[in-house]
Amino acid sequence: MDTLSYKTVSANKATVNKEWVLVDAEGAVLGRMSSFVANMLRGKHKTNFTPHVDCGDNVIVINADKVVLTGEKWSKKEYVRHTGYPGGQRFTTAEEMLKKNPVSLVEIAVKGMLPKNRLGSALFRNLHVYAGTVHPHEAQKPKKIELKNR
Numbered sequence: 001m002d003t004l005s006y007k008t009v010s011a012n013k014a015t016v017n018k019e020w021v022l023v024d025a026e027g028a029v030l031g032r033m034s035s036f037v038a039n040m041l042r043g044k045h046k047t048n049f050t051p052h053v054d055c056g057d058n059v060i061v062i063n064a065d066k067v068v069l070t071g072e073k074w075s076k077k078e079y080v081r082h083t084g085y086p087g088g089q090r091f092t093t094a095e096e097m098l099k100k101n102p103v104s105l106v107e108i109a110v111k112g113m114l115p116k117n118r119l120g121s122a123l124f125r126n127l128h129v130y131a132g133t134v135h136p137h138e139a140q141k142p143k144k145i146e147l148k149n150r
Helices: 029-041 095-102 104-110 118-126
Strands: 020-024 058-062 078-082 087-094 127-129 143-145
Touching: 020 029, 029 058, 029 104, 029 118, 078 095, 087 095, 095 104, 104 118, 104 127
Parallel strands: 020 058, 020 143, 058 127
Antiparallel strands: 078 087
16 A cells, blocks of 8 residues: 555645535524534534634624523623723623624624634634624525534
């Protein structure tokens, strides 16, 4: 057996085939859906996954306002931000965030599951989240993926 014929194929920017994927978040648990989306963005579902290359798909998440949290997380889960001024720490519950901006609820969950470096920032730019069912990416012909089957 000729072992020299087996070469490890490493993907790069030119050889990666990126697709457009549509995920419906209606009735989906936020954490489970976010981890699935983060894996799609990272490209871990592909056979030519390379850790240091953006080889993931472009993901569109619709119905972000219909996402579900389990247990008492709607009232007990807190999101922390800082205004930049002394004593400027602000707290928001998940319920308040859903009413104010449901898109950021999903974006924060997914961003926390991506790498904390330049690659993670590049991957996050491939995520498009919308509160309703209407999105401006029909021209890309996204492939719909069911979360229930995964």
